[in-house]
Amino acid sequence: MKLRLYLMLLAAGVSIGGCGLDIPNPNSPIENQVLTTRDGIFSLAVGLQQFYAGSALETAILATGMTSREVVANSTFLNLIELEQGGTALPPGNGNVLAMWSRHYRVIDMADQLIANAPNVPMADGTRSGILALAYLYKAMALGNLAGAFEQLPLDVQADGKAPFRPRAQALTTAVALCEQARDLLAATPVSTEFTSKILATGFNLTNTIQARLARYSLLAGVYNNDNNLLNKALTAANAVNLTQTSVHPYDARTQNPVFNQFNIKNYAPRDSLGTPLFEPGDARVAFWTSPSTELSNPSRYPIETVKGFFDASTKSIPAFLPGEIRLIRAEVYARLGQTANAVAEINAVRTKQPSADPFGIGANLPAYSGGTTLSDLLTEIYRQRCFELYLQGLRLEDSRRLGRPGPPNLAERNRNFYPYPQSERDNNPNTPADPAN
């Protein structure tokens, strides 16, 4: 009888065996499906570009744009009011600061996943070099954006949540190194047509963007590390950028221009004179970026305009860099290296540019520079040109600090130097440093 019972249980066991416990998820893929397959790696490389263009970039442009007074809040959401007020009114729990921080670390995570796994998945060499270069570049862009807003930051994600923080100057030199890695990889193994047709966003010029970012981060790292070698590196890279070719993040109905959407739902509005006191009458660029309006912002009653430029339609592309930035990088390097004439020549190239001469139609159409030529004078003029040439490119907070503009406790031009670290980072990461005073 015990045998009979045993046999019955055995029979039950056999019938059970037909139904496994490892049921895959048919709704969304998981790590080992994505990171070990060609399709998965290709899709993740597309996703990296999508997430940067559709999510991370918005915070880099608008959060820092609010802090550097390019835009103001135009709704009564508390997080936006806090950001607009800045100073000590900006708490560590602010949602926009958290979004800027967390979205960029997701970009870094996706880039790292590609860097770690693309070499192990079979694919054409030119496709792999393209994917890796893309990953290096996007990681550099994420670190660069973060270094523009935070005083210290982890250089990598860390699964246990205890990533160490490093000074932002180090983040910038890491960005320089990543751009160089990308540049050298593409020089050794040019990208395949498979990469350009299946992965790379149409209109995004990879080599040009790598050089442009290398120039940008070399300049910033050079200034903050006081390193002329890096300044020369910036000059070399800037000279390598083809100024007639554009590079953009494209948008369509399914991944819409996120900055447009934020303006469109009236969370933000551009300020009169692009939000800077340095407006020079006759500058034609103001009309490129905004159209006049007599409106005042809600609730703070700043005079505001209607946004134009790259932000007035849901499918409008946002440039990955602007030609004017490259000239102004050169101008700043020359100025800092004491080559005043070269610096003025670059400034004038920007000041006298006709809109028609610029691939995006940005042109100041101003007379040549006639001001002083001390370093301080030149840097102020470079700052002025950057304000108007590079409006809403996520650069003004960085420029305002670097080029010696008044800052906190004077909140007129920028309401903070650096953001407080997000509360959820502090709650979970013991390495989070003290918040900067302002």
Added chain:
Amino acid sequence: MNRFFRVVVGCIVFLVLPLALYAQLTIEGKVTDERGDPLAAANVIVRGTRFGAATDAQGSYRIFIPAVPDEVVVEARFLGYKSARQAVSQRSGIVDVSFRLAVDALQMDEIVVTGSSVATEKRQLGNAISTVGAKDLELSASPAIDRALSGKIAGALVQQNSGNPAGGVSVRLRGVSTVLGSADPLYIVDGVIVNNDSPQLIDLGGYAQNRLVDINPYDIDRIEVIKGAAAAAIYGSRANNGVVQIFTKKGVSGSPQISYSTRVQFDELRKRIPYNDYPYNKRFDDPTKVPVTRYDYQDFIFQRGVSTENFLSLSAGAGDTKYYFSGSHTNSEGIVKGGWYERTTARARIEQTLTPWLFASIGANYTYSRSKEVPNGGIFEAYGVMTGWNFSNNSIDPRPVNGVYPSSSVLNRTNPVEAIDRFDFRQQVSRFVGDLHLTLTPFKGFNAEYVLGLDNYTQIGTAYIPPGTTAAGYTLGLSRRGDRDVFQINNDLTARYVFSPIENVQSTTVAGATLQYQKAQNFTAQSTDLTPIVQITPAGANQTLGEFRSEVVIYGIFAQETFGISNRLYLTVAGRFDASSVFGEDNRWQFYPKASMSYLLSEESFWKELSLGDYISSMKLRASWGESGGLTAVGPFDRFTTYASVSYNGKPGLITSTRKGTPDIKPERQREVEVGTDLSFFNDRLGVEFTYYDKFTRDLLLNRTLGPTSAFLNQLQNVGEMTNKGFELLIRAVPVQESWLRWSTTITYSQNRNRVDGVEGGRLGFADGFGQVYAMNGQPLGVFYTTQYARNPDGSLLLTPAGLPQREQVRRDANGQPTGGLLLGIVGDPNPDWQASWINEFEIEKDWNVRMQWDAVWGFDVFNFTRRVAVHPNYGNHADYGRELRGEYPAGYHLALFPILGAFIEDGSFIKLRELSVSYTFSPGFLGIKGARVSLIGRNLLSIDDYSGWDPETNAAGQSTGVRGFDFNEVPIPRSYSLSLTLNL
């Protein structure tokens, strides 16, 4: 006679002859109560065999059994009476065995299977188990089982969330043991684990049917309820919320019996909310006021609904075969115009004794239901009749002019009359539930049972808002369709061996295994900007699709050993190993132990020696301890970190998720200790059951925030804790048992204290709680945490200089006014302090039956959001706003009240006359009708409460676990009257 016919007849004779030869013993007799009155539908069985019969209306029965080698024991059982046995030594012929059964208020002889998986007498159990019989349900005039259970089980809080005909019901057994999952118990019908989800395929504003509504209460024979881990451990990972096991009717031996019931029901709004009838648009002292006509929108929305219900069953048993067939049709109009629900069911049960040691039972149930739904509107959608009413300014006539319905609100809300007339929201369900039981009794003391249970349904919801309505956001039309297909199967094998290792000790060993599989597939399609007239989703633009597929596998094996010592001490230990596909790989196998004891003190000799039985006829002490699991909060794929699909630049892409998977996810684990006693007095005429329990749930799944540099923002983790402590009291008595009157009474009382801990940051909001409802550490689940009145130290309201109430803030300024930012606080708790019910039944002169059930739920708060909107000056359709216009409140009073959400918390305590029925039973004596009964039944006739809304028993969030007691535009529970006729042929 042709040749074929002769062959057929020959075969039949050949087949029947052996049966005739062996059918040798006939046992017949009557079963009566102590007064000698017949007990109909009592069970008489031959112990140790499958043979048995039920008594007819005259209390008579007859059992045929084949030749028997030994003496047989015949046993008669009837719920509420002590069972009785008689030995029969005669081996053949006809023998008369009649029984007189004594009242047993405690029902200790009742046989239950839930919790031990084999038939066990209640006296042996170390835990309380509640049972409800068909008799308790048949006069409740309720279309759904769970609704009918209200007030009938100590320790069960049954809450009807909506007054729609198929409105959802939430059942909480000894409190809630999860935050993120469903808190409803596991339902098992005839061994089939049935799905009781509440799918919201089209947004009806929180309201949803729960799928138990597919089962016709008329088919129910008996319900057994166990309420926590101490009893439910052998159900493993699905037992945290308790288990409700439902048994449907079976055929009984004897000639075919036909039962027909018909019922007509009228439903109406029990109470009206007083409306603003002030005949001017502005305050009495405002010179610019002009006369307006005010309307009571309730006139446009509510109706007296008529429902009909018809039920027919046929059952019989002859020889080795018994069967039961039934069919029913229910057609219900709701109290909201335009809504209805219709359900058709068919059920069959065939039982066949194949050999003396093999018995098979096959059951099949098919249900088709369809409904026309009237959406309420609610938190996520602004369309809907009820929100349309709530946000209406009642000086606007909502009726159409030239076919155009006016906007009846300053806000963009739907004109409720238009929603009734023009919206078309429907649901339909097609469901099959089937089971196969095979029972083997190969040798003495051993039996084994295999159960295959299958449950499959398809639910389809469609929503249509035509273009050109007042529906905000959908003025160009909306078409939505949601399909859900669910398939569940369970295989259970249980074996039992009973033997006596030494004298006076009986050992019962049970071992079993189960394999459960469930698959659910959801698909939704939606479009807006519709072509006029066409209702299907391709007719519009902005088409969006949604799909989710899930599969879950559960294995379980269990063993249980019970020792019965001298029929007075019973000790049980059991354990179950469980594995599920939803658990993380390292936590896949879980173990749940249990132990219990039951001690019948009154069986001891000293009890008799001391004549204690004169005072306390029986006394049982019981204690049990057990652990169980809960997986309702564990999603089928929560263990995985997933990637989301995106499209960029025309290329397919994948991005990482903000939520990190939980690779080590495991079930929420509950530990319960339960102690209690069962006492009976006055010769078992009064029975008392008392139970104290302490449930502690750990590994509660909650969301945790992660540092963003870990690449994720949050993760589900098994980090929370919850306790439920309380007690239950059941008193049953038969105070009068005279020849002309039998009065029986039942009182239940229970209370539960719930407490949540381990919530990160101390507070977790619920998405369907309007930002007002939280799980908070140290508090019961679902407290209302929001803005509150500013008060003086003596508790009186601190008014503004203008004399209006205001919100509390963190400090007082120099003038003693609040300043410095809002101070939120806990303003209410939707969990009742206690609940009770009192059921009285009178049988007068045997043919009249009067039954009355009062339910009380006491000490709970309701968030009256409906009132908050209705008194706001923008809408102002509530009488209280009319009083402000008349000058009975200071100007601006209700506007000032609006942001003080705590001002809209009300005490929901109520005592309801839940059921009242009067029945007359008679024998018409024509058309072969053996018995007939006419009943007049009332349900929810009366409510004694201080609640200002329609009914404190409501919930805008439907069957939500965390959000309870939220009154926001849910259809109220109607008052129902019905007249029913039952004929037995």
